[in-house]
Amino acid sequence: MTETLLGPALDADDYKRALAVHAAGVVVITARSGGVPVGLTATSFSSVSLDPPLVSFYVDQASTTWPSLREADHFAVNVLASDQADLAARFARKGIDRFAEPTRWREGPLGAPLLDDVSAHLICLPYERVGVGDHVLVVGLVTRAEVRAPGRPLLYHQGRFGRFIAHP
């Protein structure tokens, strides 16, 4: 292990294990690019600002979906419900048509695909993009928000999908 001014260098496995205990909600970012639906699963989604209404996610610079997503004039954030773990896995898988059966979706008001039976949809215009390390921070201006099933979020924790249980 190499030394730095702050002490021993960060162990990469320790770093990953620490991040993995941070439970996160799961979204699928979708867009239409050159007429083709594109999308990917993300846990890096976050609210950023209330006024203006801004949200963000980070996408891997190496993502093969990002070049198409970057070209789209808007994108949708599909907040997944607790019974949509298979859908989340599908939108993280390479080499398949993520929008083919059994995925159920419809065209949204501006054209971006909206996944069926999700907890909420947010439709966003690109607001800011910043390269940060090996990811790109994407900030979106929310133009439309629709809540469908708020009580059943899908969570991701230590490499597994799960459900939220509220304290009594």
Ligand SMILES: Cc1cc2nc3c(=O)[nH]c(=O)nc-3n(C[C@H](O)[C@H](O)[C@H](O)COP(=O)(O)O)c2cc1C
């Ligand atoms: C639970 C989960 C969360 C993920 N979160 C992100 C994320 O926040 N940003 C990202 O770029 N990729 C994330 N990924 C990986 C992408 O969904 C996808 O696997 C990756 O983009 C590879 O596909 P692509 O090359 O077609 O983009 C996540 C995957 C899973 C299973």
